[in-house]
Amino acid sequence: MMIANIPDRDRLPHALYRAEQVRALDRLAIDEQGIPGRELMERAGRALYRLMRARWSQARRPVVLSGVGNNGGDGYVVARLALEDGLLVRVLQLGDPDRLTGDAASAHADYCSAGGLVEPFCGAPLRADLVIDALLGTGLERPVEGVWATAIAAINEQHAPVVAVDIPSGLHSDTGQVMGVAVRATATLSFIGLKQGLFIGEGPQYRGDCVFSGLEIPALIYARERLSMRRIDWPQQCTMIAPRSQTTHKGDCGHILVVGGAPGMSGAARLAGEAALRSGAGLVTVATHLEHARWLNLTRPELMVAGVESPADLVPLIERADVVALGPGLGRSGWGLDLWRAIKEVARPLVVDADALNALASEPLAREDWILTPHPGEAGRLLGMGTVEIQADRLAAVQALQSRYGGIAVLKGAGTLIQGDPSRPPAVCSDGNPGMATAGSGDVLTGVLAALIGQGLDLESAALAGVCLHAAAGDRAAREGERGMVAGDIVAALRAVANRIEVN
Known part of the structure; x- marks a missing residue:
């Protein structure tokens, strides 16, 4: 035969x-x-x-x-x-x-x-x-x-x-x-x-x-x-990121403000900031706790760092930013909650992750110009149900998130789901691997999404392309083995993947 x-x-x-x-x-x-x-x-x-x-x-x-x-x-x-x-x-x-x-x-x-x-x-x-x-x-x-x-x-x-x-x-x-x-x-x-x-x-x-x-x-x-759904992957979504003009300057590529990094959690904000740079952002400022503001960028000097003691310190930083990424390492103390309350209604596109999502669950708010990126546990808190319920019907969960909070909902996990405009079918990313189940991987995604918004993509396009870019970088990093991967390995792979460079 x-x-x-x-x-x-x-x-x-x-x-x-x-x-x-x-x-x-x-x-x-x-x-x-x-x-x-x-x-x-x-x-x-x-x-x-x-x-x-x-x-x-x-x-x-x-x-x-x-x-x-x-x-x-x-x-x-x-x-x-x-x-x-x-x-x-x-x-x-x-x-x-x-x-x-x-x-x-x-x-x-x-x-x-x-x-x-x-x-x-x-x-x-x-x-x-x-x-x-x-x-x-x-x-x-x-x-x-x-x-x-x-x-x-x-x-x-x-x-x-x-x-x-x-x-x-x-x-x-x-x-x-x-x-x-x-x-x-x-x-x-x-x-x-x-x-x-x-x-x-x-x-x-x-x-x-x-x-x-x-x-x-x-x-x-x-x-x-x-x-009923769309399967998305990086070979399809990479076309959303256009080649740069010969006259491009850093101001054309977006100024990203990352807000987070409570004491003991500076690494999350640092990962998000570096991921934004590696995904093409022109400028990245990390607004973080005074405790580690002086040294957070010692090994990544391209990051600008601002020590933040109170919400008032954020005002000039927000004025200069095109996009705000809120949540990596924000923590649940009064410091983090105060920053969340100062930013949650600012007139800038937001990418909301980690403890900012936990704050949102306690103080519900809907708006159209943000991307929410919960993992199943955070999604459960946002919807008032258990993680098992979320995982039993992830599609219903991501649709409920978008309906309740507006904007774009990204439900992370194996087969990350994206729901934007309810008139369009939800999307599921078929790239990615179990090695990405590691601390800081979500912080990297936050930086990627913010960077793509800063480079001119609308929020839904940034969510679709960003999830696939993040997953494809994870797949490249996993070539050396899934076990033992760290979030920094994903960051290191972003540049080649975003530029569609094949490295043996």
Whole structure:
């Protein structure tokens, strides 16, 4: 069989959909374009088989775990193709095969007619060099239990690569929440439309490498469904940062005022300031506590530093600034709260982070010209709920943040979410890595966002591009290993990434 090239992550679509939307697209392809459902299932199975043979060409003993829905039908197509190629394929059926209907029943019959055997799943360890998860599809709405949970556990306990059909079984297609237990896939091949749950919640942890096949559905079909989310990444967003003119001077690139750095937390303000410089800001002033104002810029003399004892000291600094980044290392003492109260309504674009967000939770305020950058714990305080609730439905959380506080909401974490104008779909960044879960990473993002606003981007564009720039710099820094990364490594990578310089 001819093996086609399989697209990599950078060629994934940027449109994301809810499960019900993808089912609607599927129906439109069948009803209006006249593509038989059985043909779409055949295309899906063939795409899966091409992926198998392209990436794991040495696998000779694949095991397909099949359910009783259309995912199971896709699995039977894969099994038939493997059988025809002479592989020692096994199909383990969960659920009564008599419950297979329509196209799935037809695919099952074709596999059996080709000489394939079907075994009931009995809970025994899987003996395979490749596993195909064709158990549960996108319609899952309740926790996985019983034999289905046992089968998922068996998949996760064995050591062979796992390919998930459309979505890992047990993962909610819309929220990315694990419904009790879910398959940890090596790769997931998603069909027709990318499911948003693959990129939010716990989706990135369970999907493995995400691959897409549109099953040759005509492009005009997609115009009938408004995407529910946007996937963003640095290759897409880097075009937002235009090359500099030959006559550019520092005043054209924005003067950023970073306010923070209570006693013992000067590093946060320093990281934000340096990140702003490395992201292209023309001037950066750090307004910080008198205790360390004299030495904060000793190893980064390009930073201007102003010691601040009271809000009155901020007045001339704000007058000179184009953007204010408020919160890195601000602390929760009277000093930090006084600065927050002095700045929260100034007529400058704000980037609000860290303890400034905690102050906002205590003294709620809405405005349109700010970017809020909470992590899940801070988001919980802003919305009056627990971190677990935030993580269970991150999409709802970021939308609630924007609705309550205005401006642009950036919910940090694996799959950082951005919600700006509510008339536009929210965005999720697919760049980044676990090495970025380190102290100071959020302070770096604050500086990046402020710098892009200072260079002329509107707040939503700055949020989209800045989150991706920050994540891409984190990915560059992680080339030397995720474990042990520090925020300064991300800062060090910003310049090359912002200038699109590839360094081996």
